[in-house]
Amino acid sequence: MGKVKKRRPITQQPTREGSTFKHSSIETARLIRRFHVLNKELAKCRSDDSAINREKEQDILKEMEKMGGLDWYQKASQLGQSKSRGGDSSKWLIQTLQSSICDSDLEKADKPLRILEVGAVAPDNYKQHTRWIKVHPIDLNPQHESIQKQDFLTMDPPTTPQSKYDIVSLSLVVNFVGDPEERGNLKHKWLL
Incomplete structure (x- = not known):
């Protein structure tokens, strides 16, 4: 059996200055999930203004920036809603409305x-x-x-x-x- 190449977590990817945006569905899904987790951790830090949480908040913000920030999150979202990946939520909403309303x-x-x-x-x-x-x-x-x-x-x-x-x-x-x-x-x- 051949060697299995381990994937580097998205948080260990090179900074966006030297890297290009990953277009694979796996990478974009990982970016979106990680961004959501970091957003929740950020909210917890901001709810308690202790020195430890302020330091952790800065670490989270640095990690988000290293991932490409809100810009790369948006790009991942755009790819996620492409027709080749099933489309956006409007597709489901329109189908639901059409099946509910004559x-x-x-x-x-x-x-x-x-x-x-x-x-x-x-x-x-x-x-x-x-x-x-x-x-x-x-x-x-x-x-x-x-x-x-x-x-x-x-x-x-x-x-x-x-x-x-x-x-x-x-x-x-x-x-x-x-x-x-x-x-x-x-x-x-x-x-x-």
């Missing part, structure tokens, strides 16, 4: 469904369905000029009936929020 009802609707797409990595996920869907894509670090730069956690919910959304789509957004209390506040802020 197509003729969608065609006859007097106004399109309003969707707030949080964590949008592509501006045209709903392009084929504009006759019955109006989408407002937002993200912390938009990768396209048609996506609004917005932190969902600091965004005020709409207050008038005309500005409210019928659907709020959160693909990998709740996982990205490191603090469990902040994740819980999403429900109280937007759903109640």
Whole structure:
């Protein structure tokens, strides 16, 4: 039996200055998972302002930067939602809506469904369905000029009936929020 080559953990990859972005599904999935874990650890450190946690926070931030930071996380997310890898969450949402609502009802609707797409990595996920869907894509670090730069956690919910959304789509957004209390506040802020 031949030697099995061990994979270096993503946290031991060379700094992004001297490396190129890895396009394999394994590497992008590892980057996304590790970034989420680090985000949660970062939130724990920030909830306790001790000297040990401040030092650990700096170590976490350095590791995130070494991985390529939010930019590489976004690139990994874009690759993860490519058609060759199954597509983005809008594919599932559209199928679910179409199976729940008769197509003729969608065609006859007097106004399109309003969707707030949080964590949008592509501006045209709903392009084929504009006759019955109006989408407002937002993200912390938009990768396209048609996506609004917005932190969902600091965004005020709409207050008038005309500005409210019928659907709020959160693909990998709740996982990205490191603090469990902040994740819980999403429900109280937007759903109640």
